Amino acid sequence: xxxxxxxxxxxxxxxxxxxxxxxxxxxxxxxxxxxxxxxxxxxxxxxxxxxxxxxxxxxxxxxxxxxxxxxxxxxxxxxxxxxxxxxxxxxxxxxxxxxxxx
Amino acid sequence: xxxxxxxxxxxxxxxxxxxxxxxxxxxxxxxxxxxxxxxxxxxxxxxxxxxxxxxxxxxxxxxxxxxxxxxxxxxxxxxxxxxxxxxxxxxxxxxxxxxxxxxxxxxxxxxxxxxxxxxxxxxxxxxxxxxxxxxxxxxxxxxxxxxxxxxxxxxxxxxxxxxxxxxxxxxxxxxxxxxxxxxxxxxxxxxxxxxxxxxxxxxxxxxxxxxxxxxxxxxxxxxxxxxxxxxxxxxxxxxxxxxxxxxxxxxxxxxxxxxxxxxxxxxxxxxxxxxxxxxxxxxxxxxxxxxxxxxxxxxxxxxxxxxxxxxxxxxxxxxxxxxxxxxxxxxxxxxxxxxxxxxxxxxxxxxxxxxxxxxxxxxxxxxxxxxxxxxxxxxxxxxxxxxxxxxxxxxxxxxxxxxxxxxxxxxxxxxxxxxxxxxxxxxxxxxxxxxxxxxxxxxxxxxxxxxxxxxxxxxxxxxxxxxxxxxxxxxxxxxxxxxxxxxxxxxxxxxxxxxxxxxxxxxxxxxxxxxxxxxxxxxxxxxxxxxxxxxxxxxxxxxxxxxxxxxxxxxxxxxxxxxxxxxxxxxxxxxxxxxxxxxxxxxxxxxxxxxxxxxxxxxxxxxxxxxxxxxxxxxxxxxxxxxxxxxxxxxxxxxx
Numbered sequence: 001x002x003x004x005x006x007x008x009x010x011x012x013x014x015x016x017x018x019x020x021x022x023x024x025x026x027x028x029x030x031x032x033x034x035x036x037x038x039x040x041x042x043x044x045x046x047x048x049x050x051x052x053x054x055x056x057x058x059x060x061x062x063x064x065x066x067x068x069x070x071x072x073x074x075x076x077x078x079x080x081x082x083x084x085x086x087x088x089x090x091x092x093x094x095x096x097x098x099x100x101x102x
Numbered sequence: 103x104x105x106x107x108x109x110x111x112x113x114x115x116x117x118x119x120x121x122x123x124x125x126x127x128x129x130x131x132x133x134x135x136x137x138x139x140x141x142x143x144x145x146x147x148x149x150x151x152x153x154x155x156x157x158x159x160x161x162x163x164x165x166x167x168x169x170x171x172x173x174x175x176x177x178x179x180x181x182x183x184x185x186x187x188x189x190x191x192x193x194x195x196x197x198x199x200x201x202x203x204x205x206x207x208x209x210x211x212x213x214x215x216x217x218x219x220x221x222x223x224x225x226x227x228x229x230x231x232x233x234x235x236x237x238x239x240x241x242x243x244x245x246x247x248x249x250x251x252x253x254x255x256x257x258x259x260x261x262x263x264x265x266x267x268x269x270x271x272x273x274x275x276x277x278x279x280x281x282x283x284x285x286x287x288x289x290x291x292x293x294x295x296x297x298x299x300x301x302x303x304x305x306x307x308x309x310x311x312x313x314x315x316x317x318x319x320x321x322x323x324x325x326x327x328x329x330x331x332x333x334x335x336x337x338x339x340x341x342x343x344x345x346x347x348x349x350x351x352x353x354x355x356x357x358x359x360x361x362x363x364x365x366x367x368x369x370x371x372x373x374x375x376x377x378x379x380x381x382x383x384x385x386x387x388x389x390x391x392x393x394x395x396x397x398x399x400x401x402x403x404x405x406x407x408x409x410x411x412x413x414x415x416x417x418x419x420x421x422x423x424x425x426x427x428x429x430x431x432x433x434x435x436x437x438x439x440x441x442x443x444x445x446x447x448x449x450x451x452x453x454x455x456x457x458x459x460x461x462x463x464x465x466x467x468x469x470x471x472x473x474x475x476x477x478x479x480x481x482x483x484x485x486x487x488x489x490x491x492x493x494x495x496x497x498x499x500x501x502x503x504x505x506x507x508x509x510x511x512x513x514x515x516x517x518x519x520x521x522x523x524x525x526x527x528x529x530x531x532x533x534x535x536x537x538x539x540x541x542x543x544x545x546x547x548x549x550x551x552x553x554x555x556x557x558x559x560x561x562x563x564x565x566x567x568x569x570x571x572x573x574x575x576x577x578x579x580x581x582x583x584x585x586x587x588x589x590x591x592x593x594x595x596x597x598x599x600x601x602x603x604x605x606x607x608x609x610x611x612x613x614x615x616x617x618x619x620x621x622x623x624x625x626x627x628x629x630x631x632x633x634x635x636x637x638x639x640x641x642x643x644x645x646x647x648x649x650x651x652x653x654x655x656x657x658x659x660x661x662x663x664x665x666x667x668x669x670x671x672x673x674x675x676x677x678x679x680x681x682x683x684x685x686x687x688x689x690x691x692x693x694x695x696x697x698x699x700x701x702x703x704x705x706x707x708x709x710x711x712x713x714x715x716x717x718x719x720x721x722x723x724x725x726x727x728x729x730x731x732x733x734x735x736x737x738x739x740x741x742x
Contacts, residue, residue: 025707098700 009050016043030082030092034075041071103154103162107183110147110191111230113140114198118223124216133216134209137223138202144226145195152188156579161185163236170239177297182236185580189431190233190363193438196561197355198226203558204446205347207551208453218258218345225251229356233363238287238297241364245283245328248357249276255352256344268340275337279327286320289313303370311375318371318378321364329361329415332389336649338412339396342404346449349404354411354445355438362415362434365422369584372422379423383504386419387512387519392646394522398529399642401627402459403448406530410485411441413519417500420512426503427584432576433496440484440492440566446559447478451534454548455541461530462626466539470548473556475535477563482531484566486524486608495570498604499589505600506589520604524611532619540626 016039023036045064052060086092117137124133151162161184170177183191202222209215228251232244257269291297293313294305306314325331330338341353352358365372365382372379390413397409414437421430454471455464468475484491487498497520504513541548550556577588591597633639644650697708726733 021710025703025710028703094703095701097702 006050006054010047013043013047013050016040016046019043028094030085030094030097033094034078034082038071038075041067103151103159103183104164106147106150107162107164107181107234108166110144110151110195111181111227111234113144113147114223114226114230116140118220118227121216121220121223125220127216129213129215131206134202134206134219137219138199138206141195141199141202141223141226144230145192145199148188148191148195151183152192155183155185155188156575161583174295177237177239179240180236180298181234181240182299183234185583186363186366186431187233189435189576189580191230193359193435194226194229194233194356196565197438197442198222198229198351200558200562201347201351201442201446204350204449204555205345207555207558208347208449209345210552212345214258218255221251221254221258222348222351225255225352225357229360232360236299238290238299238302241367242283242287245324245360246280248352248360249273249280249328252276252341252352252357255348256341258344258348262343265343268337268343272337272341275334276327279324279334282320282322282327283324286317286322286324289317289320293317299367303368306371306374314371314375315378318368318375321368321371322378322382325361325364326385327361328364329358329419330412331361331385331415331419332392333648335389335393335412336645336652339405339408339645342402342408346404346445346452349408350442350445350449353408354441358411358415359418359434359438362418362422362430365419366427366431366584369422369425369427373425373585376425379425380509381423383420383423383509383512386416386421386423387504387515388416389413390416390420390519391515391522392416394519394526396642396645397526398522399639401462401643403451403461403530403534404445404459406461406526407441407444407448410444410523410527411437413523414441414485416519417497417516420516421500421503424503424507424509424512425585426500426587426589428577428580428586429496429499429503429589431580431584432573433500435576436484436492436496436566436569439562439569440481443477443559443562443566444481444485446555446562447474447481450474450551450555451478453551455546458541458544458546460626461533462540462624463544464534464541465537465624466535467541467548468535471535471550473550477556477559478535479531480563481566482527485527486612487520487604488608488612489605490567490570492566492569494605495573498601499573501600501604502591502597503589506591517604517607521607521611524608525615528612528615529619532616533624536616536620537624538622540624543626 020036020038020040020043023039024033027033027036045067048060048064048067052058052064082092085097089096114137117140120140121133121137124130155161161182163182163184164180166179166181168176169179202219205218205222209218212218225248228244228247230244232241232248235241235244253269253273256272257266259265260269287297290302293309294302296302296305327334338353338358342349344353372382393409393412393416397406397413400406400409414433418430418433418437421427421433450471451464451467451474452459454467454474458464480491484493487493501513501516501520504510504516577586591600627634629635641647697704699705
């Protein structure tokens with residue numbers, strides 16, 4: 001049976017990262033954009049944890065915890081803003097958020 | 103002695119800066135008095151230095167500070183007061199003190215009174231640097247400084263078109279010559295490795311003759327510009343547009359003699375290349391005759407005196423070219439006194455006649471202007487070289503030099519010119535001061551100048567009379583640094599024939615001028631008389647058509663070439679390049695401003711694109727470092 005090694009985790013991480021990136025680029029819904037960034041961050045967390053295990057060094061896993069904490073607070077703040085925005089404009093479509101037009 | 107040296111050098115600068123403080127304010131008498139007093143101080147310091155040198159103390163040599171020091175190049179601000187430079191210092195400070203005091207009266211009604219004194223003192227400072235410097239670099243600074251001040255002062259009445267034109271002409275002509283001078287200085291540095299006079303001249307005898315010849319030629323080109331020798335002479339006559347004290351100080355007594363000073367200063371060089379010396383002497387003799395001939399017919403009082411200056415500069419170059427450096431310097435000194443006097447006298451006449459310059463419109467002024475009349479007559483006698491005035495000793499000496507050195511053609515030319523000099527000088531005197539009072543036709547009431555102006559002129563008068571008696575003292579002093587060759591005609595009979603012959607010839611010329619121009623029936627020429635329509639007169643009054651030729655064959659083609667370059671090179675290449683660069687950036691900005699749409703989604707896409715680009719760059723770089731050896735091998739295989 002095939003042993004699941006570091007490479008598999010890294011490939012998974014890369015696939016997730018790509019999905020997240022595409023999501024960031026394509027999604028027009030702000031909520032979906034947050035999901036996409038969560039995928040991005042978690043893909044990075046996977047590679048942190050996998051590499052940390054590979055080297056037997058806990059630093060990477062600790063870093064992953066930090067990332068989770070930051071991601072949680074980011075989403076909390078982001079969602080708050082999002083709700084305010086939705087109350088004010090009644091939609092959360094990115095294409096309408098262009099008050100900073102140059 | 104150093105204290106006196108610095109005082110002599112820097113008090114004109116202080117005076118200039120002081121007057122400059124009042125530059126923009128209306129006439130302030132003190133702006134004229136303080137610079138004059140400071141120049142008097144400078145004159146006293148110079149006199150003390152002269153006395154010290156005369157009493158046998160050696161030259162004073164100081165090094166004020168280092169100016170440039172880089173590698174082997176070492177140029178200090180050094181000053182030397184030796185027998186040669188002290189002569190120049192005396193001439194410069196004396197004449198400029200006189201001219202400053204005189205100008206307080208002359209510029210009395212001028213709006214630019216304060217500005218005038220600032221420029222004039224700045225000129226004296228530059229001139230002092232020129233003559234006192236102990237190296238070619240300092241000489242060049244002074245050289246350019248006097249050029250600048252000359253430009254400022256010729257164009258002093260800048261609202262007059264002709265004045266600005268003359269100022270620019272003088273400046274540009276001098277620039278042309280200065281380029282030659284600069285090349286000469288470079289050659290000196292290149293070949294001797296130093297710009298200090300002493301070391302440079304000491305190194306010269308071991309150099310090749312060709313190199314020395316080029317040095318001599320290029321340095322002399324510089325001298326030709328400053329001393330207005332043919333073919334760069336046209337600016338001097340036009341420079342008479344400036345105020346008369348300027349003409350007296352700069353364009354007669356001091357600056358124009360800088361060329362002679364340069365040749366005298368560089369005598370060890372010119373001693374080694376006698377061929378160039380002969381050329382200088384020949385050119386000098388030619389200019390002496392050439393300028394004197396133009397003075398014969400000119401109807402502008404100041405221009406006549408300017409041509410006479412040019413002619414006398416020719417005499418000086420003859421002496422310098424033939425190796426009689428001390429004679430050149432002696433004539434320089436004597437000439438400065440009587441020529442400045444002549445100019446200042448002309449200034450008085452101009453004032454009396456309300457800036458009228460045509461002597462044909464004057465006449466009979468000796469009654470109204472007795473003091474000026476006496477001074478100008480004596481100055482003219484001195485210029486003509488009648489015994490026992492200054493001109494006799496210095497000018498006859500040059501004739502003797504030419505005779506003793508067996509240059510009979512030069513001698514004949516100079517002798518003939520001496521006659522012409524006497525003629526045109528007394529033509530001027532006769533037309534201005536004698537004969538019918540023609541000015542009455544023009545409703546002018548002449549008046550004598552201020553008394554203090556006449557008193558200020560009197561030292562020059564005194565020196566114009568007695569300068570000749572210093573000849574032997576001067577000879578002994580100055581020949582400690584210059585070659586001490588005395589010029590005596592061997593047989594005393596020849597000597598007496600020459601001297602008396604010259605005197606008679608000159609006296610005859612004077613009498614002829616008097617007879618011709620004191621007649622009662624002299625009219626203001628109106629271009630109808632037979633003489634005025636003769637070819638020779640037209641040739642002379644148009645200055646041999648040289649200014650015309652310059653205008654037609656130099657200025658106009660140059661202008662055309664310039665405008666051609668302007669439209670084809672400047673606009674189409676230089677401007678186009680600069681504009682093109684600006685245009686490119688403008689275009690890029692125009693094209694890429696769409697990136698800043700304010701849409702978050704588009705910005706995120708650009709962010710991703712940027713990340714990808716940077717990542718791929720990092721990957722490419724990392725790979726190329728890893729496979730560096732293989733890449734090199736591959737490239738060398740391709741023959742790169």
